[in-house]
Each structure stands twice: as C-alpha cells, then as structure tokens.
Amino acid sequence: MASNEEILAGLAEIVNEETGLAPESVEMDKSFTDDLDIDSISMMTIVVNAEEKFGVRIPDEEVKNLKTVGDAVTFISGAQS
C-alpha cells in the first residue's frame, strides 16, 4: 500500500522515463493530454508501466477516464486497497 504522495512520485518517474518531462511538472491537477502533451501511445505505455510498478490492473475502458494525474493517483490508490 502506497500513499498518494508515493504514487504521485512513482507516476512522475514513469512519465519522465517515457517522455523526458521533469518529474516535478507531473502534478495532481495536470491533464495528461492538455498540459503534459502525452499522446495515446505514450499513455498506454505509462499505464502498463504503472500496472507493473504498483501491482494493479488498469482496464482499457478505465484509461479514458484518467484525464488528470490526480485521476490516475486516485484510481491506483483505490485499486491497491
């Protein structure tokens, strides 16, 4: 079980690895597409890496609901508990 801060830090690391964006730019209220300019292929890569890192399953139909970084943190946190 990871705290929201830990999940955010882990996600920021994954996003940095995939896109080169600075980890500190990955904040809870940022939109993956509008703010971070992440395309659908990168998003799927981030999802798959997050599944492995946090030991959760993020169904494909759920991915479209993950608009912001905060949405992803909330989903992962819920899926872990």
Place this chain on the structure above:
Amino acid sequence: MPRKVVITGLGATTPIGGDVPTMWANSLKGVSGARTIEADWVQQYELPVTFAAQIAVPASEVLSRVEAKRMDPSTQFAVVASREAWRDSGIEDVDKDRLAVAFATGIGGVWTLLDAWDTLREKGPRRVLPMTVPMLMPNGPAAAVSLDLGARAGAHTPVSACASGTEALHQGLELIRSGKADVVVCGGAEAAIHPMPIAAFASMHALSRRNDEPELASRPYDTNRDGFVMGEGAGAIVLEAEEHALARGARIYAELAGTSVTADAYHITAPDPEGLGATRALKAALFDARAQAEDVVHVNAHATSTPVGDKPEYTALRAALGSHLDQVAVSATKSQTGHLLGASGAVEAVMTVLALHERKTPVTINLDDQDPEIPLDVVTSPRDLPSGDIVALSNSFGFGGHNAVIVLRSV
C-alpha cells in the same frame, strides 16, 4: 536531357567512425571496426561467431534518451546519419512538399521484434509495448527521417537485402529526375548484431569464423577469406536537383550521374557465377550516366569477403569495363567496416563521393595474398586520383539476386 542530380550533404555512423570526418580519416588509414562482442548472449547461446563490427559511437550518445527509447536501433542510426547529412548540406529553406526520403534497410527492426517476442513469452501480451509496431516496421527509418525533417514528398523504403542502400540512391535519383522532388535524403540503416541473425547467417556459412582474430577476419580478395563480418550503422546522402543546389550556392561534392538495378533470376542466395545480372547493371548504369568505361578511375566494390561472392563481381567488372579495368583503382572498404547489410551501399556511396571530391581512395586491409583468380588493382594504401573529369562506381548485391550500381562523376 534529364535533370542533373548532385550530392550536397553526407552523413554516417559506422564501426570506423561515428561521423563522416572520422570515418573518412580512418578509411584512408586502414583500420578495422571488428571486435569481440562483449555481451552475455554470445556465451549464453554458444554462438559459433563471437565478433562483429559494432557501431563506433553509440546512438545513445547522440540522441536524447526519450528519442532513443521510441526508436529501434536501426532507426536511431538513420536519424543520426541523416541529421549529419542535413546539417552538412547547409539547406536552410526548402519547400517540404518537394523534399522526399528514400531510406533503406535490409532487415528492419529486428531487435524490437525479438525483444517484444521475449516479453510476450515471459510477461504476457499486456506488457508488449504500444510502440512495438512503429519500431519494428522496416519503413521505420524512412518514416523517422521524414518526420524529423518534415519531408512530405514521400518516404520510401527500398528493401533488397544487401543492395538496399544503393537502391535507395537509385530511387532518389528517379524521384528528382521525374520531377516529384527537388531534394531527397537517401540512405540505408542496419542494426542486426543480435544473436538470432548471427546464428542465421552463421548457419548458412556466410560469416567468417576467425573468432581469435576479429580485425583480420574481413579480407576481401584474399585467398584465406572465409566469410563476411556483420557490421551495423547507417549512411545518408542529400541528393539535390542541380538547379536547386546552384540557386542556393551550395557546396557540391559530386554528381550522381546514373544508376541501375537488375535481378539475376538465378538463385535465391548464390550469385550467378557468370555475373550476368551484375554486368547488365554495370553497363546500364554507365549508359544512364552517359559515361564510357574509359572514364572510370575508381570502384568501391561490394566485395564482402565470402569465398563465393568476390569472384563473380570481378567477372562482371571485367565484362563491363574490358581491358580498361586494369587501370581502375578498386577499394573493398568492407575490409574495414564489416558488412553493414542494407546500410552498406549508403556508407560506401559516402566513401565513393569523398574519393571523387578529395581525389583520394580509401584502402583495403587484410589483403596478404591476393586470390589469383581475381586480378584487380586493389588499393592497399591511399592513392591519388587524377584531376579532370573522372567517374567512380559503387556496387551492391543482395540475397535474392539484386544488383545495384551507382555512377558518380566529379564536379
């Protein structure tokens, strides 16, 4: 008269240099890019061949981490070489709708394909990354170069095994002559130093097994040659319509005066022992260039160092150039670079362009005892080429019976 096509930019990343100036200096010195492969998989799979000519400067030192991550190594090499060629051309302003790409590969994204297969078997389909398809597709290098430069007049991928790189120049020439483009970035890229292709080439006895002396293994025309040495990398050339180059005051290295591509229709891998398909390609390329056999001063030969491959090329050169062949300085630069497969023709074209431009030929190493059945004038120490209008050829042949020849003329 068709439009004249000239060469205004050169790029390369190879086993004997990560850029054109380094590669060229080494090709005159005569160095070998072959080394023992320092990877666990050589022992793990007990490969019968334990060496290759790997890239001198890893692409990861040139590209950003994120760029490299989304590209197969073959595409990384293509982007590194084409960026160098583009910078070298000095082109600042071009109509992107008139800019095309013809970037070849022999095998394509074999590392990506096989890594994804390993991932599927070990971790399941969910872990196969979404970038897998665009990374493994053989048009990946051409597409990446097109995207990088904004080239919108078409992005082509000629695939003809080890003739691919030369066929890319043939295609580039046609694109400009036919009026479909004014500038074409041509080239070839290959990254197949992976255990599976090594095992496959070894099983057909195409590779040298001189495991104890990698630097001496690639020895075209030598009586003790026993196969080629796998190489990797990319070569890139900016072709430009002459009027386009003159209008911007470009530095012109040479003219791409003519090309030809033929097929043997003889055997899927063995070269026609009479070299008939290669002879037709040589004659047709000279005709296309409106050149005579007597104009030719230099040939960068395909010469891979296999026991069966080197001689038919000699037979073809003799048939096409006649007694004049005795006056021609022949270089077999695979002795230094190894065989870059689908990139070899592009890298050798870069060397041949520089030979005309600098009036100096690269050398052939490891020729200790020349095969008496191949009486060519092989360059073993740098030789000056004459002044005046001169012509040089570069040949490439590929499994499948592909023959490709380019004719370059000094400017």
